[in-house]
Structures are given as C-alpha cells and as structure tokens.
Amino acid sequence: MRIAFFVNSIEGEAGTYTTTSLAIAAMARGHEVCYVTPGDFVLRPDNSLLIRATTSKSSKPRKADAFISALQGDQADIQTIDISEVDVLFLRNDPSEDADERPWAAHAGAIFGRLAAERGVLTVNDPDGLARAQNKLYFQGFPEAVRPVTLISKSIEEIRAFIDEQKQGVILKPLQGSGGRNVFKIASSKEANLNQIFEAVSGEGYLIAQGYLPDATAGDIRLFLMNGRPLQRDGAYAAFRRVPAKGEVRSNMNAAGTAAAVEITPKILAVADMVRPKLIEDGMFLVGLDIVGDKVLEINVFTPGGLPNIAELHGVDLAPDVIAALEQKVEMQKNYAGQLSNRTLATL
Known part of the structure; x- marks a missing residue:
C-alpha cells in the first residue's frame, strides 16, 4: 500500500521524529511512502483531488537521518498524483506551528483530509475529530475525573x-x-x-x-494509545517518562526534557480506560497522553512523539505495530466496500 504522511514542512522533519520511524517501518514492510505538506493539495474543476507527493528516489529502508536527508535534498522526487493512488493519509502536522505565520496552513490537514476520506482514502486521525481538537479546549470534553x-x-x-x-x-x-x-x-x-x-x-x-500537580516535579508520563488502547507488545508499553531539566517546569523534549524508562501501573491504565470512549468516538487512531499521577495534563492527537525514545529505552520498536494496524484497516475497508465510515474504521 502507499502511505502519505502529512507534515508541516519537509524541511522541518528530522530523523529523531516519530513520523520518520513510522515511515521507515512502513518501507521495511514493503509499502510505498510519500510526504505531503499544507500547500500540496489540488482540487480540480472535475472535483478530483490531487497531491504533490515527495518521495525518496530510493525505496529501500535506510537509517533515519539518511532517509530525511534524501527527502530534503537532490534525491527527492516530487510527483502530482490522484489521491485515489494513496491508501492511507496519515495526518501528522502540528497546527500550532503554523498558527502565527501561516494561518491558512494550520487547518489544511483537517480540511483536505476530510476530502480525502470522502474519496475512500483511510485518513487518520479522523479529520472531523481533529477539526474539533484544534486547541486545548478539546480536552475539556473528557471525563472530569482525569482532568486537573x-x-x-x-x-x-x-x-x-x-x-x-x-x-x-x-x-x-x-x-x-x-x-x-x-x-x-x-x-x-x-x-x-x-x-x-x-x-x-x-x-x-x-x-x-x-x-x-506536585507529582509533576518528576515529569510526566507519555503513553501512546492506538485504537483507544495502550500501545504495547508482549507487555512492553509505548511509554516513557519525560523528565524536566533542572529548574524547568516543562518536561517537553524540545524544552530540554529527557526520556527515562517508566513502569505502567494499574492506575495509569485506569486513566487510559477513562479517556478511551471519547477517543474512539472521535476516530483518534494514534494519540499520546501526558499523565501525572491519576490526571491527564494533555492529549496530543496531532503529532504525538516519542516512539524512537521508547525503542532506545526498551529495545522495542513499536512503529511496525502501528503500520500493521493500518494494513488491517485497509483490508477491512476493502472487505466492507464502503460500509464503514472513516471515523469508525480509524479506531476499529
């Protein structure tokens, strides 16, 4: 199958990103991968939807940094293709990065993602769900018990x-x-x-x-959920602790936070259980919960990051599990011949 990863910009991508891990995992499983940015959609007068797809001229899996360099350099190949030639559109942009300087780009993923889904392309996370999650007010729709x-x-x-x-x-x-x-x-x-x-x-x-929350001094726990459930393989969870730098309140990795191993306890799993129904209702295929104690500080539904950190800490690369789940969804989509909505299929 062909997977199109929608990102803010190709120039802004890096080998350490989760999107990169997912792309390499997809290629390792024999799939084609391309990248799409907010300015790469075309809706023609005949109502056909096209994308300017950027690919690497080498389709063989490679190391993360080399793969990104190929996309950003002379080895990149850009072709305009019909959206029907794409099996999965994976929306992985951060709207807040474009909100100030390129406000037109902030909502492009949800807008054109909806058009892609209407044309039969599996689009995750579901664009209608993402449209409702454009800011942190979305978080207030989750159970009060998990919110500070x-x-x-x-x-x-x-x-x-x-x-x-x-x-x-x-x-x-x-x-x-x-x-x-x-x-x-x-x-x-x-x-x-x-x-x-x-x-x-x-x-x-x-x-x-x-x-x-006083427990936040030790950092928060980033836990990935896929199809509304904790992403894990043989008891190894897609989770890590984000530890803030000395004297720093924020534990974000781009604010000098560091990654540490963490044990996933029944209390943390109970928190995941409480947010599951709404995530499934909104078609949120892959999300990251930021947890402190028994509370969720944020729910990242756009670009949850950290899979490379988890692979390094635990020796378990869970990116292939995400791609395998997409394979199953595309197969179900074919078997049910349009009977399932994109939102249902996204978390099935």
Missing part, C-alpha cells in the same frame, strides 16, 4: 482569583500552542511579574490555568 482543575479565561481578575484558590499554585499556558511554549508556574497571585506573564501568554488568545 482548570480555568479558561482572558480575564486577569478571573485568573488571580483562581490562583488564590489553588494552594499548590497553577500552571498558566495558552489555549492554542504546543511544545511547552509560554508555559509558566505561578505560586501566588501576588507574584510581581504576574502581569507581564499574563500579557505574554494572553497575546496568543485565551489562557488555561490549571491547578499544579
């Missing part, structure tokens, strides 16, 4: 009052964003620089204030 106490507002007065109610302090961050950008820990509403922090974060729109 949260306020969403643009009012400094509301935020000050909320901080006063939280004995452990709060985490303040933008409603739209990723990668740990503009995330602050506020201990008291009387902090001298609160106004400056508020101005910095509120410039991006609404703010989220969450009650601080």
Whole structure:
C-alpha cells in the first residue's frame, strides 16, 4: 500500500521524529511512502483531488537521518498524483506551528483530509475529530475525573482569583500552542511579574490555568494509545517518562526534557480506560497522553512523539505495530466496500 504522511514542512522533519520511524517501518514492510505538506493539495474543476507527493528516489529502508536527508535534498522526487493512488493519509502536522505565520496552513490537514476520506482514502486521525481538537479546549470534553482543575479565561481578575484558590499554585499556558511554549508556574497571585506573564501568554488568545500537580516535579508520563488502547507488545508499553531539566517546569523534549524508562501501573491504565470512549468516538487512531499521577495534563492527537525514545529505552520498536494496524484497516475497508465510515474504521 502507499502511505502519505502529512507534515508541516519537509524541511522541518528530522530523523529523531516519530513520523520518520513510522515511515521507515512502513518501507521495511514493503509499502510505498510519500510526504505531503499544507500547500500540496489540488482540487480540480472535475472535483478530483490531487497531491504533490515527495518521495525518496530510493525505496529501500535506510537509517533515519539518511532517509530525511534524501527527502530534503537532490534525491527527492516530487510527483502530482490522484489521491485515489494513496491508501492511507496519515495526518501528522502540528497546527500550532503554523498558527502565527501561516494561518491558512494550520487547518489544511483537517480540511483536505476530510476530502480525502470522502474519496475512500483511510485518513487518520479522523479529520472531523481533529477539526474539533484544534486547541486545548478539546480536552475539556473528557471525563472530569482525569482532568486537573482548570480555568479558561482572558480575564486577569478571573485568573488571580483562581490562583488564590489553588494552594499548590497553577500552571498558566495558552489555549492554542504546543511544545511547552509560554508555559509558566505561578505560586501566588501576588507574584510581581504576574502581569507581564499574563500579557505574554494572553497575546496568543485565551489562557488555561490549571491547578499544579506536585507529582509533576518528576515529569510526566507519555503513553501512546492506538485504537483507544495502550500501545504495547508482549507487555512492553509505548511509554516513557519525560523528565524536566533542572529548574524547568516543562518536561517537553524540545524544552530540554529527557526520556527515562517508566513502569505502567494499574492506575495509569485506569486513566487510559477513562479517556478511551471519547477517543474512539472521535476516530483518534494514534494519540499520546501526558499523565501525572491519576490526571491527564494533555492529549496530543496531532503529532504525538516519542516512539524512537521508547525503542532506545526498551529495545522495542513499536512503529511496525502501528503500520500493521493500518494494513488491517485497509483490508477491512476493502472487505466492507464502503460500509464503514472513516471515523469508525480509524479506531476499529
């Protein structure tokens, strides 16, 4: 089969990315792989949908860095093909990266992904589900039991009052964003620089204030779910602890966080159980939960990363398991001849 990976930009991809691991795993299983970016869709007057697909001239699996270099250099091959020539469109872009400088690109995956799904291409995660998850407000639709106490507002007065109610302090961050950008820990509403922090974060729109979880000092746990269930093979879970750097609140890997092995306990699995129904309802095939204690801090449904870290920590590469699941879905799609919606098929 042919899998098209939708990313923000090919120039921005790296060998350490989970998307790269998935692409190499797909090639190792004999599949064709291409990359698509927000500007690569074409809808013609006859209603045909095409993509400008970037591939490597060498179809043989290779090391991650060499594969990405080939896509970014002279070995890249760009062809315009009909979307019907693609079996799977895997949406792996981060909308927040494009929100400021290329707002037109932020929603391209969901928009054109919906058109691809209408034309019979298995599209994951389901584009309708992703359209509802364009910012962190989506998280409020999950069970209250798994969410830290949260306020969403643009009012400094509301935020000050909320901080006063939280004995452990709060985490303040933008409603739209990723990668740990503009995330602050506020201990008291009387902090001298609160106004400056508020101005910095509120410039991006609404703010989220969450009650601080003391267990977060040890970092959070990134756990992958596939088809609504923890991704694992023979008891080895697709999970790791993201440990913040010294003096840092954020545990994001691009904010100097480091990866460490972690044990998946019944308490963590119970958290996954509680979020499963909505993830399945929304067609979220592959997601990453960021867990502290028995709470979920965030649910990454666009570009959950960390599979290479997990392979390095545990010696188990789970990227092939993700590709195998896609193979099964494409086979089911053929067998049921359009009887299953894309959203159902995405998490079946």
